[in-house]
Amino acid sequence: MKRGFAAPPTQPDNPGHRRECNRPNRLRIGHVSIQDQRIQEKRGLDRRRPGAGLAGCLAAFALLATCSSGANANPSFEEKEKAISEALAKNPNDPAPLIDRAQLHHDNENWDAAAATYFLAKEKGADRTRTNVGLAQVFLGAEMPLAAQTLAKAELERDDTNVGARVILAESLAALGDHASAAAELKKSLALVASPSPEFVLRVFHAQITANQTDSALEVADAGTTKIGVVASIQLPAIALERKLGRPQAALSRIERLVAQAPRHPGWLAERGDLLMELGRSDEAMESYRRALAMIHERPTGRRTDALVNLQHQLQTKLETPTGKEKGS
């Protein structure tokens, strides 16, 4: 399983390329302390950790931080650093700018500097949870999942509703190869979020599948639907999973909800037909196919995308098969 989100796409061979919020799989040799820790951790782990991107953005649940527009060439990054320096000059004991600076280092994958700044912020009295979760993120980024896991667990012992810490724990477990535990922790995280993004629901969904917990994945899809409503980006993978598990009735229930939301969507009408056919309800299936075809025919020929044209041909074939009682229009 890939740790965190999927690895970012390979960047074209253009030296000028930059991403303002980069998550490549790169180790950084920085201060001795971090390097030593990393080497120690590597020696302690007799397995290859999958390379992937950082889960930094995901941990924003706790930190409300994202990847900044922090590439050095961007004036905004320099302005932000300048603003932080000015704030510190005014009040050297204020830990808040140090948190900002640590996040800036994090976003630019300066792991050692980020860690050092978090430690400094702690010394200045920064919120312990914030700094610990931030540090845990840094450890994840620096591919030190054991350290990240330790910190995350410590925070969860203090407050087991800390979603950010639990997500980091999940990421750490995944990096260490314990996908089942990672999936369980992500599922717990989802339960704590009142209105998750579809992306987070999918993240948790896919984690269950990776852990071969397909029923759990479907529960996640349902939980997400309960919280944010019927959303195609969640239902479609759930439908695919139901079909893969040989549950056409369950898949049909899901597609019906999508069709109710967008009754003119020819693709969903067609899939509904397929599921009805699987269930032996051929008359209803044909009716669904006819409706789908009618939706396509409503668009002039020149207005049909390649995907629609392909679907049209498929529908016409299905309506003309011997199982159909009537020919399609």
Place this chain on the structure above:
Amino acid sequence: MITTPKLRRHLLRCSTALVAGLTCASAALAGPAPLITRGPYLQMPGPNTMTVVWHTDVVTAPASVIFGETVGLGSIQNAISTADLLGGFRHSATLSLAAPNTTYFYQVADAATTLTTPGVDYSFNTSPLPGTRQPIRIWTFGDSGYWPGHFGTEYMDTRQAYYDHVADGTANGAADATDVMMYLGDNAYTLGNDATYQSVFFSPPELQAFHQRQPFLSAVGNHEGFVSNTLAETGDYFTMFEFPTANELGTNGVASGSEAYYSFDYGNIHFVVLDSEENIEDFAGAGAAMLTWLENDLLATTSDWIIAAWHRPPYSRGFVHDSDVEQNEIDMREQVVPIIEDYGVDLVISGHAHTYERTPLIDNHIGLANTLSASSLLDAGDGDPAGDGPYHKASLGQGPHEGTVYIVNGAAADVRSFDEFPGLGMSAGPHPVMNKSLISLGTSIIEVDGDVLTGSFLDDTGAVLDTFQISKGFPNGCPATPHSSCATVGKMSVALKNKDDNEKDKAKVKLKTNMADSGWDLSAGASVSACVYADGVLAFSQSAPNGGLATYTTADLDTSLWEFDSSKPGKYSFKDKGQTFLGLKSVKIKTGEKGSYATSAGGAATAFPAFPLQTPIVVQFFNSDAEECWDIPVDESKIKNDAEKGLGVKGG
């Protein structure tokens, strides 16, 4: 609902009063009067809904909105109140409204007191029902954040220029003249957090006067992304604003489940707003949800027009943001552009670069700037009706790969050139795909009326520095440039006889082909046109006048100029001895497999072009009623194109 000590005290006071048989208002008499600290501002505009948001320093619960179709109001909706970051409370009330396209008045209040006075200053219009065709004006305001010490108050200048351009210079007037207001991200600098927004977006009275009248939507910019996460939908941006996630506004599309990307309809326009921050950065992972939603949303919509908006432009070389270098822009171009062009999106508006840039009508330019090919330039003209002529797309509605115009307009508050920060690895010069590249402050106005979209760039002085048009659907009459996808079977001839005495000019046009019978009758007339193009530009047109008895009745004879004999089906004729309509004398139409269309005109009113015509010469015929057209290849050996004698063309 999160309660704070303040709110708990108020609630306790209120409940105690209720127990004692008193009202909450009386209970609050002992407390301070609330002060509005932000807003009210309007969100989530729909045909039957509007959300009113405002902040106060204290509250006597419940906060509420009182509203109605008259100043007398009459309905009430309690708000959801939560603690805000200003030390007070945020209130949000979603109103259920009976009538689309209707003005409503509103007032914000709490249990103790009212906070605003009902009137025009606190009113709004609900949206029309999806699919409604009516004139629509959209105002986009890109990168409008005021940045003390960096940008001045230029954003006030661009805003005022718009107020002056569309109305009487006042916020109320401009709000009345605006149907959709869209911010393109980077609405507050440098941190797009709550405090910065409070300072530069919510506090200025000039902005407040508009925001309390006109709802706005927004795309998320990278500066909002400093403190907000668009994958997790956390952070100040998502706390301040409310965007549709579950099709609350009524749309022909699909619910996104996310406030980072969403769609909504306004009349016959389907809007799609995307996230060019984290969701595109992770398009192969969790961010794939946005692309899945986008494709399904565009598949489901049936609107005449589709306009997309997001912060980072797929094509730009403005102000340190080269779309060949920045990965987000590359990903938007490579991952999103193919989808939107596949589904016939008409216009894409972005910000990010503090410039104005605009492409012509293009399709399938996914690579770097230097890979632009001529085949991607579907119409390389300027799109200006007064210039090269409007861009034309064959389909009113989605038409795959019929072309898209891309606008970059992040110049509402600041404008820079790309070379202010040399050495960043960017290329010099305007982006080669652009038809316009301007270093000028300004905002974009998009006006849609039926099957025509007009885009303008209005600078901070009120000058219109760019205008383009897109027309869609089958032409009615002769389009400005030759139409595509016309049938080529038939025979035609055009004779434009040019005389020294213009009164003796003669024009005869004939087409023989299989022509559909549109069921013309005397009340409808016919809309058939002959169009001659010289080097791609319309040089001459001869249209049979449409409209029926009421329109084409001579004052003397009081009879229709069109004749149709039911005993002779498929034959229609038009005669006008007075040659009232551009010198037209007669029109004869015969439909069917051996159909024909013939016109005869003459006199100075025939409006001949200057001869000889520039080549190549193309002759097209349009039956707009049946949406048929013919483009009979010209027989090059039979062209007479003479300065003195005029034009003679045959083909087929």
